[in-house]
């Protein structure tokens with residue numbers, strides 16, 4: 263059963279449509295990642311679920327109860343803030359205990375629950391410190407402890423890792439995922455980092471201009487993007503645009519496409535494309551794409567090279583990484599498996 | 609272990625030198641003036657009860673005005689942050705009192721308002737002073753309230769705290785901490801501004817000084833005396849303020 267249901271959410275700020283008919287559901291103990299470029303409406307969606315945004319229309323249900331018109335404090339939804347928003351005048355213990363205190367738990371129950379949460383996040387030793395005496399990572403744990411200790415129905419996380427440096431991010435990413443699974447809290451996780459979303463989400467919602475373009479598992483979103491925007495936003499890609507000259511068939515490498523309205527956009531998952539010497543014989547599977555070209559430039563990236571490749575008959579330059587070494591001006595071929603490129607007319 | 613003690617000692621020595629030097633300069637000025645002007649401190653001693661009464665009145669006037677003006681400050685700061693008619697009213701209030709001289713405000717409350725509602729001088733001064741300083745305090749408190757991170761308040765709401773609880777336990781304590789130095793400064797101004805109540809012949813410190821000065825012709829002595837009293841009262845306030853600031857400081 264869906265813990266959270268949002269149906270037909272609309273919100274405009276003047277001319278800007280921050281939410282444009284948004285429909286999402288989160289299942290019990292599911293982690294739904296919402297991704298999209300800056301200004302796509304992710305934060306607005308999160309804040310409207312928390313009750314801080316007055317919707318123009320739409321309904322929000324938590325455990326089948328309509329909470330659309332409830333104030334934030336009545337929703338039993340815990341929000342985790344990008345800057346942690348800890349209360350600097352209270353100790354770590356008090357920060358975590360406050361949500362329980364006003365729920366009128368007795369002293370002993372509060373102590374037990376807070377200690378459980380601090381223990382859970384491995385910060386018990388920091389209980390008596392003030393937030394200003396903690397590192398960024400520690401503050402983040404306190405903020406998480408504060409959010410989970412009240413056992414919310416839904417946990418809302420807005421770019422929870424964006425303040426941490428790249429190395430810690432990687433580690434915390436998986437800790438967070440493990441924690442969420444252990445707690446079995448339905449979670450909405452906002453990020454603009456598609457890689458982060460792919461690695462921790464059960465399902466992903468891709469937003470653009472206030473619209474949810476696609477919702478699906480990471481595999482679905484990666485392998486079957488519904489449109490050019492989603493295809494391009496997910497993964498590391500090279501895009502080629504080809505304007506058909508006449509009504510004839512459009513030839514791209516070994517494949518042919520029926521011309522349609524607009525320009526042909528070929529999105530290539532650069533991670534999946536293989537670069538080989540032109541002479542080498544390869545047997546193509548049905549639907550695989552083979553492009554022939556010439557190396558224009560290269561960049562050394564440690565374990566591999568990034569090649570700048572000019573494809574015969576196509577003006578745009580492709581950027582593709584490969585572990586193999588090629589020389590400038592060397593003739594090459596690029597093999598792209600059939601589920602690693604997408605064609606859209608737009 | 610030795611170095612910090614030395615540094616501390618150094619700091620204290622510097623302070624002592626400064627105080628010592630100031631005293632020497634003041635004494636030099638005093639005694640060189642005493643060559644021309646015959647100081648007669650026995651007059652101040654003779655009028656000690658009058659002076660102390662004046663001091664008491666000033667302290668009462670300042671005390672009541674502080675309480676009332678803080679109440680006004682908080683209420684109007686909240687109104688200023690709200691929307692609609694209350695906000696407009698607060699804006700108008702603050703605009704009016706920040707752009708009117710306190711002297712005029714006190715004259716207005718005593719002679720203007722006083723002709724409608726019978727006030728005695730003391731309460732007329734208290735109300736004038738409170739209304740005036742309240743406008744300044746409202747602005748100080750408002751900027752303190754504005755300075756608190758909105759996320760901290762929303763974190764409170766999303767954990768189930770009501771509006772009143774968020775204000776009382778998170779918003780206001782933080783705002784107070786932020787605006788404390790400015791509030792102390794304004795409180796000290798209030799004590800000094802209370803001297804303007806002498807315009808409606810309230811026998812507070814300044815009025816007393818003037819009266820004793822003109823009656824006995826020992827103006828220098830009596831004005832110097834009340835100046836020292838003002839410094840004493842405001843010093844207590846600023847020492848208290850420093851203590852409060854240190855106590856409330858977040859490590």
Ligand SMILES: Nc1ncnc2c1ncn2[C@@H]1O[C@H](COP(=O)(O)OP(=O)(O)OP(=O)(O)O)[C@@H](O)[C@H]1O
Pocket residue numbers: 275278279280298299300301302303304305306307454
């Ligand atoms: N309070 C507001 N007033 C006016 N416009 C707003 C407000 N909040 C959001 N918007 C606008 O709504 C759109 C969506 O904003 P939102 O903050 O939801 O984007 P986002 O996806 O979270 O972006 P980011 O990745 O930069 O955080 C933006 O165009 C933004 O300018």
Ligand SMILES: [Mg+2]
Pocket residue numbers: 304305306
């Ligand atoms: Mg955002």
